[in-house]
Amino acid sequence: MGLVVGARPLLPALASVILALGATGCATATRPPIAPASAVAGADARMLADLFAADAAAEKRLSPLNAVARGESSPPTDFALTFTDELLQRRHAALADAQRRLAAIDRARLTPDEAISYDVFAFEKRLEARELSPELAPIEQVLPINHFYGLHKDYPDFVSGQGGAPFTTVAQYDENLARTRLLPRIFAAATARFRQGMATGVVASQLTTRNMIAQIDALLAQKAAETPFAGPTRAFPKTFDAATRRRLTAAYLGAISGEVLPAYRSLRAFLADEYLPAARAQVGLSAMKGGDALYRFDVASSTGTDLDPAAIHNLGLSEVARIQGEMAKVKVELGYAGPLKDFFNEIRTNPKYHPTTRAQLSEGFAEVGRKVDAQIPRFFSTVPKAKLQIRPYPAYSEKYEAGGSYESGAPDGSRPGVFYFNAYDLPSRFLTGITTLYLHEGAPGHHFQISLAQENPNLPDFQRFGGNTAFVEGWALYAETLGYEMGFYKDPLQHWGTLDDEMLRAMRLVVDTGLHTKGWSREQAIEYMLSNSGMGRTDATAEVERYIAIPGQALAYKIGSLTIQRLRQQAEKELGAKFDVRAFHEQVLGSGALPMAVLEAKIQRWIAGQKSH
Structure with a gap:
């Protein structure tokens, strides 16, 4: 989220304090200095x-x-x-x-x-x-x-x-x-x-x-x-x-x-x-x-590509179908034998899937944070100096906010980064999404990517503090997938949550292009999201109104994530036993938020260099 003048986000700016969360158990490594130009x-x-x-x-x-x-x-x-x-x-x-x-x-x-x-x-x-x-x-x-x-x-x-x-x-x-x-x-x-x-x-x-x-x-x-x-x-x-x-x-x-x-x-x-x-x-x-x-x-600036909106729309439709296939399996693990569309309504209306207090949400995110901290050394050789706090949105603005967002900390680590969660209309919030939302907005999602860039004085300012949306949001969505390797999605409840969030990003490809190129109405877009996921009406409404206000931005998540996932799969395949996920993450995050083409060229050079050693 960001403060904008004109159409561009200029800085993260939200506030309200509830719970401080430290990055316990993670040692900060130091990058080798890069000689200034x-x-x-x-x-x-x-x-x-x-x-x-x-x-x-x-x-x-x-x-x-x-x-x-x-x-x-x-x-x-x-x-x-x-x-x-x-x-x-x-x-x-x-x-x-x-x-x-x-x-x-x-x-x-x-x-x-x-x-x-x-x-x-x-x-x-x-x-x-x-x-x-x-x-x-x-x-x-x-x-x-x-x-x-x-x-x-x-x-x-x-x-x-x-x-x-x-x-x-x-x-x-x-x-x-x-x-x-x-x-x-x-x-x-x-x-x-x-x-x-x-x-x-x-x-x-x-x-x-x-x-x-x-x-x-x-x-x-x-x-x-x-x-x-x-x-x-x-x-x-x-x-x-x-x-x-x-x-x-x-x-x-x-x-x-x-x-x-x-x-x-x-x-x-x-x-x-x-x-x-x-x-x-x-x-x-x-x-x-x-x-x-x-x-x-808007599509080009958000995704860093010249993809045609029609191609993006079709990609979204195919991703929605693929994810629904995975959802059908998890609903059975959750004890539901009926049709998937009926389970969407079940998960929306059954109180056991929803928080009853703001404190329950805060404590849930804090618990996930502690579990993530314990896993970080397996995946990262460098972690931010800035700590991470968890806060709810201010009461006067929460109705109009998304489910969560991130505000960056100070470049010197003196001010923490902040993960904001939305506690408006608690019956519309989901306990299933706690893990994946924390991984995305907090660690190792936005907090790692943004903090590591701005804490690196060897980068030019535009790399430290700027960046392509497809990289920023694509990394955060990729960070959600690390929950599989961390073991968090063995719990079918949290597995459903990450699939539901992945579905959200796939539906965005369909809905954003539908709204702005196919004449979709607000109501049509909301109903599409409710018919293809378990998200609540309040969230669906806020999401659709977000796409109306900032066209194209929501496309960046899936486009960027698919690119990073593809590059990792290529590195794993070509490097075999030489592949080190910590080194891969260091390469992805070490130069700030890169345009997709620049990131791809960098990783290709790294793979070639690793193969020659």
Whole structure:
């Protein structure tokens, strides 16, 4: 999950604390240092290092909240440009500079690690150029926020004192206040973007608009002192004296009451009174002007491929059929002899498959975490420095969230990563999914992949902190499959859970493409998911509304996972007794989140190198 400006996730930002979970029993290994490019002989290596440094500096100014999340100071003036033409112009200029400098570098003169970085950088700049093209930019820019990725909902958690923004010094408190006081200006810019879309016929769906209004209503129902914005004033560092605490508390509450909440009311009034009547009734992008081109870009940026949506749809249908065959076997192990579709309803309605309290969910995830920690040394030679915590979503946003998500910790390991679970509507949650959800969102899924990348200072910033969605989500889905080797799915209840989650990822291929290329309705998509899995209606509804809000993103899971699984199978077959799963995982995770083509080339070189030893 991420905080976005425009259509791109800029940083993880959610908050709320329940249970701390340490990575016990796992020793942290150290990677051999990689010589920085500037130390390698050759002008091309030096130019590459200079290019990466310049791009990182530019990106810090263009995406200021990312810099804040990394513990860096960022002038509020950069944040003030959110949703403006000036920011768009700066992005164009930075892209042109990067493309010019990249073209001057001879890739053949780089080391293997530098060549990987070159390839990743080139891939990302090609995508960015496509996104900023005259064809797509006018579409993306006029859809500034939605109910799944949106500044209006993610920023409050980010600055709550329990999210990504640090609050350890007086300067950080003051800088954060200055940024937060810019929300009226930024929301006005978002409103202007929405109005541009209304004039050109590029508008969000009524469904997404209503959800945004409901999210704002939930925030406005809170008193100023109870909002996430006031969170830092409820947990001052012990080093702050009384006078400083009084000053900051008064300043924060004054800004919240006098500036922030009125800005939310204005945004809400615009969405309800002007935008909702103009929003489109159909949920799919194919019903929107320019929607077909935007969806193809969304598919390419999420999967890292140019797969045709129709091919993805058919792949999904075949995967759904395959997984249902496995489900039919497990339901018998669970003591059910009737048809599979009847068992879907049985597992949805029988209370024994559902938690009765939030604590039951928390304790279940904690227990799985302890079991996973004991297994990690068998599969990984390097583990994150950052610890992992388990928390529920905040009550005011949980209704609109997925079943779980991950928020990255600090690059230096000082702030833990967070696995969020959804405790809204407990009868719709499943005890069967505890293991697979933890493996995906926690360890060794997102927590390992994201933490190991950002904790590796030898990688360029765009590899440490960025990455292709197919890799990020594909790795997490691949991590779920490690539960078989860890022995967790010998329990048919948890085996059903992982098949149900795998089914979810297969259905996403069908439903996302159905919604955005085949004219499927929200209700049609929900019914498809309920007919082909045991998921509850609340989860199915949240999933479908997610695909409506962020088209294409959900395709990345299965596409990425199938690629990693295929590469592992190839390595096992070709290396035989030489194959070491820990070394394979080190290769997959050691260069950050790579585009699928770059990952494949890297693993092929590794296999060849291992065979020659």
